[in-house]
Amino acid sequence: xxxxxxxxxxxxxxxxxxxxxxxxxxxxxxxxxxxxxxxxxxxxxxxxxxxxxxxxxxxxxxxxxxxxxxxxxxxxxxxxxxxxxxxxxxxxxxxxxxxxxxxxxxxxxxxxxxxxxxxxxxxxxxxxxxxxxxxxxxxxxxxxxxxxxxxxxxxxxxxxxxxxxxxxxxxxxxxxxxxxxxxxxxxxxxxxxxxxxxxxx
DNA sequence: CCCCAGGCCGCGC
DNA sequence: GCGCGGCATGGG
Numbered sequence: 214x215x216x217x218x219x220x221x222x223x224x225x226x227x228x229x230x231x232x233x234x235x236x237x238x239x240x241x242x243x244x245x246x247x248x249x250x251x252x253x254x255x256x257x258x259x260x261x262x263x264x265x266x267x268x269x270x271x272x273x274x275x276x277x278x279x280x281x282x283x284x285x286x287x288x289x290x291x292x293x294x295x296x297x298x299x300x301x302x303x304x305x306x307x308x309x310x311x312x313x314x315x316x317x318x319x320x321x322x323x324x325x326x327x328x329x330x331x332x333x334x335x336x337x338x339x340x341x342x343x344x345x346x347x348x349x350x351x352x353x354x355x356x357x358x359x360x361x362x363x364x365x366x367x368x369x370x371x372x373x374x375x376x377x378x379x380x381x382x383x384x385x386x387x388x389x390x391x392x393x394x395x396x397x398x399x400x401x402x403x404x405x406x407x408x409x410x411x412x413x414x
Numbered sequence: 415c416c417c418c419a420g421g422c423c424g425c426g427c
Numbered sequence: 428g429c430g431c432g433g434c435a436t437g438g439g
Binding site for chain 1: 418419420421422423
């Protein structure tokens with residue numbers, strides 16, 4: 214176990230060599246998403262195919278609902294219709310408004326960025342994966358994201374994934390505390406997962 | 415027609 | 428602290 218897990222960084226290097234550097238968060242319209250868009254994506258992708266999330270993101274962008282302020286201002290009914298393609302749309306509309314309100318209560322997004330993890334986890338609709346996605350990809354903080362792809366990946370290495378926190382500790386304790394590395398490794402794992410399950414692009 | 419997708423909440427136990 | 432049903436759309 215120790216030998217296998219100690220080589221986690223080598224698994225990273227293998228993926229990097231095979232796939233090349235990935236976008237840190239799915240790139241849309243040819244450029245990297247803004248911080249709030251990452252938060253929105255993290256909520257909308259909960260148990261949902263990213264393709265459906267993109268449709269919802271397109272709707273939000275077309276309607277210029279691209280900030281926490283605009284997300285609070287729009288009616289719940291309208292917001293529901295915009296995010297509808299991503300599924301669970303009533304829940305997700307609520308979660309977006311809740312998160313927007315929460316972030317704005319910090320004043321600026323930059324102030325929000327220093328939030329304690331356990332505080333962000335208290336927000337209704339923000340579970341461990343959504344939380345760490347926001348912390349890593351929107352706040353630039355060194356928290357390794359554990360999602361279904363990550364669990365599949367460690368299983369492919371011959372480990373049984375433990376609970377979320379244990380798995381996160383597993384990654385974080387065996388990798389240099391490096392935000393860029395965490396982002397890249399996670400993106401590579403997602404790419405790995407998509408290639409493995411892809412039947413058709 | 416059935417299964418799945420980058421979860422999370424609320425409940426019962 | 429863990430297991431389970433509910434939440435909903437779109438693609439294979």
